[in-house]
Amino acid sequence: MNPFDGYRISSPYGPRKDPFTGQPVHHTGIDLVKFHQAPIYAFMPGMVVHAREGLVGTGFGGFGNVVAIKDSCGAIQFYAHLDSTAVKVGQQIMAGQMIGRQGTTGRSTGSHLHFEVRLKSTPSYGYGTDTNPGVYLERFMPNVKELGKVEGAKINMDKKDADKIILFLSAAYGATASKDAQAEFHRLANELRKASGQAVQ
Ligand SMILES: [Zn+2]
Known part of the structure; x- marks a missing residue:
């Protein structure tokens, strides 16, 4: 390498x-x-x-x-x-x-x-x-x-802030988004949950 x-x-x-x-x-x-x-x-x-x-x-x-x-x-x-x-x-x-x-x-x-x-x-x-x-x-x-x-694990985010961003992302990606976009939303939402000490879904 x-x-x-x-x-x-x-x-x-x-x-x-x-x-x-x-x-x-x-x-x-x-x-x-x-x-x-x-x-x-x-x-x-x-x-x-x-x-x-x-x-x-x-x-x-x-x-x-x-x-x-x-x-x-x-x-x-x-x-x-x-x-x-x-x-x-x-x-x-x-x-x-x-x-x-x-x-x-x-x-x-x-x-x-x-x-x-x-x-x-x-x-x-x-x-x-x-x-x-x-x-x-x-x-x-x-x-x-x-x-x-x-x-990365040192990132410490407030649960309320994380939930707000997830809500915003959910609206941005929308129910009509492609499977890839849905998967990306799911990944991002879980990164935010991890950063705010919540269980992934
Ligand atoms: Zn030099």
Whole structure:
């Protein structure tokens, strides 16, 4: 399984020449390219802990617009040089959810995604604790669906609100809807029931 399916790798993790100075440096993440402003989807689920320009001294200086997600192992995954961010701090993210768009903000020579995994989240968002992101994802991605379910289970919805939405959906789908639409309504209604602690039907 290739965790970076759909991307061209423009610079791998590990030793390389600094693209600005030509000096040998350690590349703390992997550089991935789709196209400028391509939607970027989260590789792993977790909670958003940063979603704006990374300022010098914070652990994200020079990385431009950064979305950082803390996974259930306590590691930080971050998506750098984004053109724009599409999530908010505190938000729970599922794997595959769009978190922003590919860009070239910060210290960057062209539009790409710098993706980095840090094994610690403090201090400075785990600066200096980076690990090979491909190896990390290959290890955890087979379990991502399960992790996603665990994260999803944290949704806590009021029973009254859930029932209101179910009623609204029921009207929207209607009795004349196709079998597929009826099945989809049934699935959505049960997700809402689960989220509000009710028995599925
Ligand atoms: Zn990079």
